[in-house]
Amino acid sequence: MNSKRTINWKLFLVPLFTMLFGMVMGGCSDDKDELQGSQYGYVQFKIYKSASYVQEEENQSNTTTRATTLSKLGDVQKVEIEMQYNGKSITQTLVLNAYNESNAEYGMRSDKLQLLVGDYKIIGYKLLDKLDKVVISISASDNETFSVISQGLTIKDLTADVQARGSVTFKLIKDGLTTRASLDDEKEYLFSNIAIIDVTVTNTFTRVPTTIKGLKVKYKEESIEHQNPDNADDKYMDIGTAKCDSAVWLPVGTYQVTEYITYSKKGAIVSTLGAATNVKGDEFTIIDNEFTEGAIVPIKLSETAEYIKDYLALKEIWENLDGKNWGYHGIGSPEGTNWNFNKELDMWGDQPGVSLDDEGRVTGLSIEGFGAKGKVPDAIGQLTELRVLALGSHSETAGGRLFTNENMQESQKQKVRMNYKEMFLDYDPRIEMSELLQNSVNRNPKMKAIKKDNRIHLKDTQIGNYTNQITHISKAVMRLTKLQQFYMGNSPLLAENICTNWIDPNSEYAKKYAADELDWEKMTELTDIELYNCPKLTTLPDFLYEIPEMQVLNIACCRGIDGLNGTKDGTGNQLTEDWKRLATPDKCKSAKKIQILYMSYNNLVNFPTGCLHNMEKLGLLDCMSNKIETLQPFGKDVKLTQLNLNYNKITEIPKDFCGFTDQVESLSFAHNKLKYIPNIFNAGSVYVMGSVDFSYNEIGSESGENIAPEDKNSYIGINASTVTLSFNKISKFPTELFKANSPITTITLNNNLLEKIPQYSLSSKDGNGKEFKNTYLLGTIDLRFNKLTELSDDFRATTLPYLTNMDVSFNRFSEFPTQPLNSSVLQAFGIRHQRNAAGERCLRDWPTGITKCPSLLQLQIGSNDIRKVNEEMTPKLWILDIKDNPNISIDLTSICPYIEAGMYMLIYDKTQDIRGCDALDIKR
Missing domain, CATH: 3.80.10.10 (Ribonuclease Inhibitor)
Incomplete structure (x- = not known):
């Protein structure tokens, strides 16, 4: 451009303003404003990329460019334009605007410029960046003109040689599940866990790669038409899709995805999932200023991945246990729910009762409540990350699925352990008190409220009835060395069919595992076992004695042991013998480690002798509703926190029966045949227990005495807050309790034979009526x-x-x-x-x-x-x-x-x- 022809715009406008002002000086102000306004109009310039510019009108002319190509139109911020008007040169700098950088590729517009009416010729223009540095200079052709009309707006298009670019989004698809290809790295992950991806695309002509980093991925599950072979009513298949909604700009050309790196995100933590090179996605073409949707990124998945093998094993387990006829009954899933395999293979793990870790491995399997039938196959051994295996449990009908999270904290694990106790054993003995007393206690915020008796007296699954027909469990369970909780229940299982043999010695899994050294000794994390309501058991299975770290054992409602099905030794004392074996270290590896033992609703007659002292960690013992006549002592070194002996035939309790810890909440001896209040407690202990229940016994029936004659002079009281003695045959007020300084705050003596309570029943004759210490x-x-x-x-x-x-x-x-x-x-x-x-x-x-x-x-x-x-x-x-x-x-x-x-x-x-x-x- 010729600099001699350039003049300052302000200098050009001042004489004109002065001339116009003088012409209308004598007129009224409205006429003056109207006259001045009619002399001006506006022009706005629009800058487009030459590659994609299309003229809107035939009479618009093209500009001639003489400059280096600009990489992105969005890099420019201003335009400096040189114009010629009536032979005079005018230069003006204007700010360029666009909604955002991406929109700038489709064109930028300048601020509006007010000019005198007339014809203008563009000499040239410069594009400036945000630092006012010229990034491109353009000389206009001879016919590059525009006209300004009175009080109007003229739009003038200008073009610049900017690199031709288009935008594209990416779609992630699953690739490789029908092949045996392996991943580039060894880490396995779920397709649904991808939250961020770095994508490398390569120009197929120049072979120049471009990497786009940090694209956010949105996962979505959809359905497509596909007949479910297992269900004629299901005609839609579940699929998982993932998209990157953010559009990225690329130079024009043909591309192909060649590499990627995937990431997961939890909160602010981003972790690398996996990477793949030598990827061959479908080719896609970038056209200037056009949008290409869903360029394919093929995410490599493989059937050889362990989590995929887990899902194939799940399908085999489902098929072998009559899965097509499953229908969930319970709480936790809709009635009639079944597993669904009409979905992509990598989604097979998403089933009710199945828990997965971040890498897609199966860590929890709970089929309680589905009505499984048959034999748990050898495929169970594939699930080597399994923590919880529940084939049936005590709560499946009334309480619903017991396990909802396989990665439980210790407090959650303890809650599961206490679930049976809370559902079927717990009750507040103060429920025997009158409604008047209960309401008064519940009104007092300083007293523990009395909960109404909501026990399910008839079990959620009636004893002897089945909710499933599982008859065998493969020995492949021994491969699950991370297993922590193993629950079986409501099944016609026999001891000899639990984890003793392969289900099919010729199965692919059995052949594969045959060389493994299967040993229960390796199951060091298995602590909780339940064999609940298995009425065909005539003895406990041998594997129980091999578990090295067993802490909880629930064998409630197994009445076939010492029951109608006979006994292993023919003596009718099989459960006693099994317990003796459990309590003998030479015969049971967990004898000294068992903490909780549920044995209610069985046919136990006697406690075993000479071995109970070995159960030094035992804290909770449940023997409710058996036929116990004779108790054997644990010794004072075994300290119980919970004890339930209700509904038996016990006539006396040994003095050294057991010790008690400072955490005792309740001890229940109700519904027995006790003649005297046992002398097994110590009122002088610094630990005060919650409650002791002796209701529904025969206390007081022997000569009207509440304490055995041999204990009269040595009775040491009860260190409990609540003592329940209702429904006995007490005719003499139990003064012995208070004389021994028992710290009783609540006593229930209703439904007895008391006719009078003599003076000094609660205080001593000595010291002129001085009270007993804790009365x-x-x-x-x-x-x-x-x-x-x-x-x-x-x-x-x-x-x-x-x-x-x-x-x-x-x-x-x-x-x-x-x-x-x-x-x-x-x-x-x-x-x-x-x-x-x-x-x-x-x-x-x-x-x-x-x-x-x-x-x-x-x-x-x-x-x-x-x-x-x-x-x-x-x-x-x-x-x-x-x-x-x-x-x-x-x-x-x-x-x-x-x-x-x-x-x-x-x-x-x-x-x-x-x-x-x-x-x-x-x-x-």
């Missing part, structure tokens, strides 16, 4: 369903300062026992249904002054013969039961507003003589 702790007493006629002064606040709740309903009181009313913390008192020996109502007098008790909230005095009540009621006593007192006469004027407001609970009959409150709708 003051007693806060809740249930004495219902006895034959009491009075209470001694032991029940005054001087002896029981923390008495909070007491119920003496269903006794023979003819006078209200006022002793407990002295307690400053008494909240609930029950004295319903008092009858004398002849069955007549015997309690007639209202306890005048009871409304003055400082803390009393609830009084139950219904089902008696209370007459005239000469006391004004108070809202402090806000729960009152006077129902079934046919001769009562009471005025409730003082509390009627509280009744109307729902702030007072009155339990009454509409036929009673209740006055002063029309809201009660009393029948007159």
Whole structure:
């Protein structure tokens, strides 16, 4: 361009403005503005790439370029244009704009420029970068002109030699599953785990490679039409696709994907999955400013990958266990759910009850609840990353699938171990207390709430019934050296068919594994085993004794051992012998390591002798609902935290039966034939247990004594907070418990034969009535369903300062026992249904002054013969039961507003003589 012809635009405009201003100086302002505006118009320049520029009008001319080609149009920020107007040269620099760098490839537009009306000729223009450095200079042809019209906008297209480029996105496809090709590296991963990919494309003509890094990948599962060969109703096949939505720009040409590196991402952590070279994707062509969608990146997968072999093994397991007829029944999956293999091979691991790790290996297999039938095949040995194998369990019908996560923390693992206990064994013995006492306890935030008895007394799967028909399990399980939990249940399994032989010695798997040294000794991570409700077992399988680190064993509901199916040794003591073997280190490698032993609902008659002391780690023992008559001692060195001996035929407990830890929550001896309270505890221990339950026994039936004669002078009490003695034959109050300083806070003595509680039953005669050391702790007493006629002064606040709740309903009181009313913390008192020996109502007098008790909230005095009540009621006593007192006469004027407001609970009959409150709708 000729620099001599260039003038400053501002200098050119000033004389014109001055001239125009002078011409209209004498006119009005509106005329002046209109006149000035009519002399101007606007022009906007658009810069396009020469390679893709198409003229919109025939009269538009082409520019002539004389410059080096620019790599990207988006690199320029400004245009400097030299124009000629009426022989004068004008130069103006304008900012160029585009929505973003990618859009810039389709053209950039300048700011609008105001010019005088007329014809202009473009001499040339320069494109500048963000530092105002000229990146390209262009000389225009002789006919490169444009016109500015009055108050209008003229668009002028300009072109520049910019490298021709187009955009492309990538689509990842699975490649190699139908071949035996191996991956470039040894790491295996799931196609669905790819989150980021680096792609290298090579120009097929120049052979120049270009690498695009950090493309984000989106995985999506879709369906295509494909008939499921296993299900005539399924006509759609699941497939997995992955796309990179971000478009990238490439120079024009034909390309092919030749390399890639894949990455996974968890949170901010990015990890390399794998890489492949010598890839041959489909060729794709880049055209200037055109978009190419879904250039193929073939991700190499291989049938030889271990996770693919896992999935092939799953298919074989499914087929061998009658998988086509499976239908899930339970909680955790929809009713009738089955496995589905109408999907791409690398997706076969996505099945209900199957857990996978990040590399796609099977780590959890739970087929409980599907109704499997047949033999677990040798293919099970392929799943060498398996942690959990559940072929059936105690919870599959009522509780649903027990295992939902194979990578459990220790706390989660412990929760699974306690599941059987929580479902079928746990109960709060305080449930035997009256509703009055339970409600009062639950209102007190300082006391542990009483849970309603929600035990499933009839097991979720009825004992002896099956949920599956698995008859054999391959010895290939011994290859699963990472296995931690092995659950079998609700099956017709026999001991000799559990992991003893190959299912098919000629199978591909059996031949492959035949050279392996299979040994249970290698199963060092296998700690939890369940053989639940397998009624055809007549003895425990031999493999149990070979497990080196077994900690939990559940053999509940296996009644075929010592049951109708006979016994191995013919003596009827097979389960006793099996337990003896479990507890003998020379015969069982885990004898000293077993921590939890569930044996409920069996036919165990006797404990084994001379070996139980070896079970030094045993903490939880469940022998509920057996036929136990004789117990053998563990010794004090075996310290239990949980013990359940309910529903047996036990008559006595050895003094050195076991020790107890500071973590004991409950010990249950209910529903047995105990004659005396066992002398196996120690009230002087610094550890106080939660509860001890002796309900439903025969305590007190021997000469009315609660403690065995030989223990009278050596009884050491019970170090428990709650002691339950209900439903026995106790006629003498168990003073021995308090004399031994047992730290009891709740005692339940309902449904016994008590006729009186003599003075000094809770305190000593020595020291003028001084209390026994821990009697003051007693806060809740249930004495219902006895034959009491009075209470001694032991029940005054001087002896029981923390008495909070007491119920003496269903006794023979003819006078209200006022002793407990002295307690400053008494909240609930029950004295319903008092009858004398002849069955007549015997309690007639209202306890005048009871409304003055400082803390009393609830009084139950219904089902008696209370007459005239000469006391004004108070809202402090806000729960009152006077129902079934046919001769009562009471005025409730003082509390009627509280009744109307729902702030007072009155339990009454509409036929009673209740006055002063029309809201009660009393029948007159």
